[in-house]
Amino acid sequence: MSTAFVARSLDEVRFWSRIMKEHSLFLRLGFRCEDTQLINEANQFYSVFEAIENRANTFDKNTDPQVIQRFNVEVHTAVSHIWAFKRKILGLILQCQLPGANNFPLLVDHTSREAFYFRNRLEQLNAGKLDPLPDAIINENVFFLRIMADHAKFIGHLLDPSERKLVDQAREFSEDFDKLLFQARDLDSMRPQSQTPPLLDQFLDQNRVSVKSLRDFKKTASDLIAACRIKSIIHPLLADHVYREAERFLHIIDMFESALTGQPMPSMSFE
Numbered sequence: 001m002s003t004a005f006v007a008r009s010l011d012e013v014r015f016w017s018r019i020m021k022e023h024s025l026f027l028r029l030g031f032r033c034e035d036t037q038l039i040n041e042a043n044q045f046y047s048v049f050e051a052i053e054n055r056a057n058t059f060d061k062n063t064d065p066q067v068i069q070r071f072n073v074e075v076h077t078a079v080s081h082i083w084a085f086k087r088k089i090l091g092l093i094l095q096c097q098l099p100g101a102n103n104f105p106l107l108v109d110h111t112s113r114e115a116f117y118f119r120n121r122l123e124q125l126n127a128g129k130l131d132p133l134p135d136a137i138i139n140e141n142v143f144f145l146r147i148m149a150d151h152a153k154f155i156g157h158l159l160d161p162s163e164r165k166l167v168d169q170a171r172e173f174s175e176d177f178d179k180l181l182f183q184a185r186d187l188d189s190m191r192p193q194s195q196t197p198p199l200l201d202q203f204l205d206q207n208r209v210s211v212k213s214l215r216d217f218k219k220t221a222s223d224l225i226a227a228c229r230i231k232s233i234i235h236p237l238l239a240d241h242v243y244r245e246a247e248r249f250l251h252i253i254d255m256f257e258s259a260l261t262g263q264p265m266p267s268m269s270f271e
């Protein structure tokens with residue numbers, strides 16, 4: 001247990017607790033007025049993750065690692081609960097128990113995958129067992145490429161159908177990321193033989209190009225939505241949320257790149 005453990009834990013908890021808090025809001029917005037119980041549950045999760053986020057901001061890299069380890073356990077419990085809540089909602093939607101509600105099943109599944117990822121990261125941190133670099137590169141890319149492909153699909157479906165040009169662009173991103181995801185799964189199944197530095201480096205370079213352009217597309221969409229210049233049912237906070245997740249993926253790619261090539265990275269915050 002060290003300052004690297006503290007810094008890394010705080011970085012993950014600060015980023016993902018805000019994400020979990022926002023998921024609670026998005027889920028709540030998609031429920032029907034009569035779903036008061038589900039609305040209350042979503043509001044409670046919002047408060048829980050807001051409190052976690054605030055506490056994470058009171059700690060810094062000099063906080064006792066044991067305090068952070070206990071904090072991670074508490075956060076882990078909260079994340080397990082929101083994961084179960086999301087899976088319960090998915091079940092209700094898929095059994096047609098919430099007719100007329102506005103959360104896509106894939107979006108609910110997506111947010112549950114993000115919770116699962118966060119929970120797994122907390123377990124790895126507390127166990128002191130992060131994946132070795134070649135495994136981390138493939139695992140993180142398989143996870144995030146699917147997340148990016150989903151985002152493109154959500155944007156395409158939540159834009160007004162009359163925004164034909166933007167809907168087309170979103171569909172192109174969706175297809176691009178589906179292909180990248182298949183490539184990542186191919187590399188995954190070819191493990192460990194596929195984990196050579198040149199192949200991993202090329203994999204990161206190729207993914208970075210697409211993530212950058214999706215990140216820019218999300219930024220533009222987010223600005224246009226905030227300025228009320230395009231027609232959609234996308235909440236401005238959802239547009240910013242998916243933009244931040246792309247930024248995070250880019251940061252992770254850059255971190256891997258520098259670890260792979262031994263080049264120092266100026267803004268490396270995971271150390």
Ligand SMILES: [Fe+2]
Pocket residue numbers: 019023111114241245
């Ligand atoms: Fe998210």
Ligand SMILES: [Fe+2]
Pocket residue numbers: 110114147151242245
């Ligand atoms: Fe997401």
